[in-house]
Amino acid sequence: MLNKLTASAGSSRFRLDLVLQAVFLALIFYLAYSVFHNTQVNLENRGIESGFEFLDKEAGLPIGDALISYTPTDSYGWAFFTAVVNTLYVAFFAIILATVVGVMIGIARVSRNWLVCRMAAIYVETLRNVPLLLTLIFIYVVVLSSLPGARSSWLLTEGILLNIRGFYFPKPLPQDGFGLVLFSVALAVVLCWGFRRWAKRYTERTGQELASFRISLVLLLGLPALTYLLTGQPLLWENPELKGFNYRGGLSLRPEFLALLLGLVLYTAAFIGENVRSGIQSVAKGQIEAAQALGLKPGKVMMRVILPQALRVIIPATTNDYTSLVKNSSLAVAIGYPDMVSVGGTIIGQNGQAIEIIGMWMAVYMAINLLISAFMNWLNARVQMVER
Amino acid sequence: MSDMTETALRTFTPQPALAPPKELKGAVHWARANLFDGGLNTVLTLLSLLLIVSVVPGLVRWGLLDAVWQGDSEACRVEGVGACWSFIGANFRILMVGIYPVEEIWRPVLSFLLLLGVIWLTVSRRVRGIRMVAFWLVLPFIAYWLIGGGYLGLPEVDQSRWGGLMLSLLLAAVGIIVSVPLGILLALGRFSDSPVIKISCVSFIETIRGVPLITILFMASVMLPLFLPEGMDVNNLLRIQIGMILFSSAYMAEVVRGGLQAVPRGQTEAAKALGLPYRHIMFYVVIPQALRHVLPPLIGRCIALFKDTSLVLIVGLLDFLGMLKSSTQDSEWLGFEAESYVFGAFVYWLVCYSMSRYGQHLESAGPKNNH
Numbered sequence: 001m002l003n004k005l006t007a008s009a010g011s012s013r014f015r016l017d018l019v020l021q022a023v024f025l026a027l028i029f030y031l032a033y034s035v036f037h038n039t040q041v042n043l044e045n046r047g048i049e050s051g052f053e054f055l056d057k058e059a060g061l062p063i064g065d066a067l068i069s070y071t072p073t074d075s076y077g078w079a080f081f082t083a084v085v086n087t088l089y090v091a092f093f094a095i096i097l098a099t100v101v102g103v104m105i106g107i108a109r110v111s112r113n114w115l116v117c118r119m120a121a122i123y124v125e126t127l128r129n130v131p132l133l134l135t136l137i138f139i140y141v142v143v144l145s146s147l148p149g150a151r152s153s154w155l156l157t158e159g160i161l162l163n164i165r166g167f168y169f170p171k172p173l174p175q176d177g178f179g180l181v182l183f184s185v186a187l188a189v190v191l192c193w194g195f196r197r198w199a200k201r202y203t204e205r206t207g208q209e210l211a212s213f214r215i216s217l218v219l220l221l222g223l224p225a226l227t228y229l230l231t232g233q234p235l236l237w238e239n240p241e242l243k244g245f246n247y248r249g250g251l252s253l254r255p256e257f258l259a260l261l262l263g264l265v266l267y268t269a270a271f272i273g274e275n276v277r278s279g280i281q282s283v284a285k286g287q288i289e290a291a292q293a294l295g296l297k298p299g300k301v302m303m304r305v306i307l308p309q310a311l312r313v314i315i316p317a318t319t320n321d322y323t324s325l326v327k328n329s330s331l332a333v334a335i336g337y338p339d340m341v342s343v344g345g346t347i348i349g350q351n352g353q354a355i356e357i358i359g360m361w362m363a364v365y366m367a368i369n370l371l372i373s374a375f376m377n378w379l380n381a382r383v384q385m386v387e388r
Numbered sequence: 389m390s391d392m393t394e395t396a397l398r399t400f401t402p403q404p405a406l407a408p409p410k411e412l413k414g415a416v417h418w419a420r421a422n423l424f425d426g427g428l429n430t431v432l433t434l435l436s437l438l439l440i441v442s443v444v445p446g447l448v449r450w451g452l453l454d455a456v457w458q459g460d461s462e463a464c465r466v467e468g469v470g471a472c473w474s475f476i477g478a479n480f481r482i483l484m485v486g487i488y489p490v491e492e493i494w495r496p497v498l499s500f501l502l503l504l505g506v507i508w509l510t511v512s513r514r515v516r517g518i519r520m521v522a523f524w525l526v527l528p529f530i531a532y533w534l535i536g537g538g539y540l541g542l543p544e545v546d547q548s549r550w551g552g553l554m555l556s557l558l559l560a561a562v563g564i565i566v567s568v569p570l571g572i573l574l575a576l577g578r579f580s581d582s583p584v585i586k587i588s589c590v591s592f593i594e595t596i597r598g599v600p601l602i603t604i605l606f607m608a609s610v611m612l613p614l615f616l617p618e619g620m621d622v623n624n625l626l627r628i629q630i631g632m633i634l635f636s637s638a639y640m641a642e643v644v645r646g647g648l649q650a651v652p653r654g655q656t657e658a659a660k661a662l663g664l665p666y667r668h669i670m671f672y673v674v675i676p677q678a679l680r681h682v683l684p685p686l687i688g689r690c691i692a693l694f695k696d697t698s699l700v701l702i703v704g705l706l707d708f709l710g711m712l713k714s715s716t717q718d719s720e721w722l723g724f725e726a727e728s729y730v731f732g733a734f735v736y737w738l739v740c741y742s743m744s745r746y747g748q749h750l751e752s753a754g755p756k757n758n759h
Contacts (some may be wrong), residue, residue: 129740
């Protein structure tokens, strides 16, 4: 609507506008040229190479916590890619966990239980008003380093334990026939999807509700479990064991990863909780009362009446929080988790090719954020009201 | 019939009202309605109480009852004592102003008092409108001159000696004051009919919003010197301040855009019908209404900017968080990280929470949607 305004306001000064635009364009080009020129001169003076040839050179930098196989003799390009995978890894799990915690916080915020509601409010107001960087450093320096040493680890159950070196848990070792179990999982998902489609049409045709949630649960858990038993339990677990001063075997998460994950989850959950709260509160009270008057049970009221309407408010706001979570994962550099920014910073320190590295950072972050936005827009389009 | 009613009315004396049923008032009823309302709620309440009982007494004992408030580091190393708040006392100057020269310390203190004064004038609504804006615009320049010196008889204090909470507040204040007008310009540019301006503004905003602040800060601190002509030197603090301003202005622009879109079209049409030129339509009709609509999210961005100043620690400035971190490495006071960061969190929380409460107050006292 403002376009219209400026268009007609400018029509009387059409020629002046053209001149101004040309001047502006010339200014931008001049600026771009001088930046380019200065950079060329400066790089030459400092003896810094330019271009992406360095990506093939041997990196020689250690990455403490690589998800994919990496050794210091690999190239810079591979080192950077390893770091990108690390960023994606932590962001992926942080988004899932933050959503779970955030939804719980949001529901607690609208709870009729005074104590639960207050505690959630205190959580949100504390976490939101303290910089994430401080929270991260606090978790890393104070909380995780007060954990016991390897010999006096906290054993949660057999094989799952927590100590100052990280979180240890058993490693699954698939045996012969495990492929069948995986196949049955896939089969169960497909069957479940088909069943739900059929159940929906059945309900629309007859007005009868099936216990589709329970049936899908049985399908999803039962079929793989049955296959697992029939194929003779083809999965062994390798427990971490204390050898000398440290635990060996099993799988482990290092404290840097744990601190980053925990910090991102706790911080983002406070924001998602607020989205969920405002989403639920945006549903008109009459809707809930009408649903209750129809005799729907509380669970049904939530699933069928409140949530579908609340999601329209929740999803767009949460999309922003997901993208900020990905961007915030760059704070890993402060606690030494080898993410993209941390490894890239080391590369800049080694060869000074800041422009290339910063360009790569920007490209990767923008690509991740575009993907998240595209997915969330797709989700959002599905929950929007169908206007008749 | 009517006679009877009249006599009945005349002779009717109301009975004193009954007290409400006992079970509907008092603490017991309140607890039953709000805490033990049904099985699930009872379980939740009991779990919450368990959590509180297991966490709060320990925290209170550590932070208040057993805490050491005075004395040197030896007093804190006695077995069984709680938090060592004398650590904060010993490092207080460093945390607040960094390594600012002691004999000039009155200058940041005076700036801080001026800041408190302007906050008081704003919150108590003693100055309003354009005068309030003027106060806020002038304040950082006075603070900059007071702290930096170099003019009008004040000896210069090099920027490498600025630090602590003073630096955080200064970065945030200058950042907010420059990025709000810049954000308004960018938002207007988004709606420009000139494709050149429109595309430049949109691509600037979307690029900045797509990347983390830390990459912008790296860019400002590492790349900006490469962009400038030889011999032209901008000090690190200013470079990082520019980075923060650019970052923040893109987000401010998005907030202002929402406000511009919320101004009803009739307003601009009426202004046009009155024959106002474009700049008057914008400055007297559209922007004031747009800003009033977006005051709460604008304040939210200001809070975010203040929190974001903590990132400058990664590019080598010693702001408040940087000073908290380096004070824990003081050889006399090793091992008091918890105290340091808890105190820091409290200060950040105090500033941000007050700002957000003020924002909520403005929201409830502000203009209602009347269209």
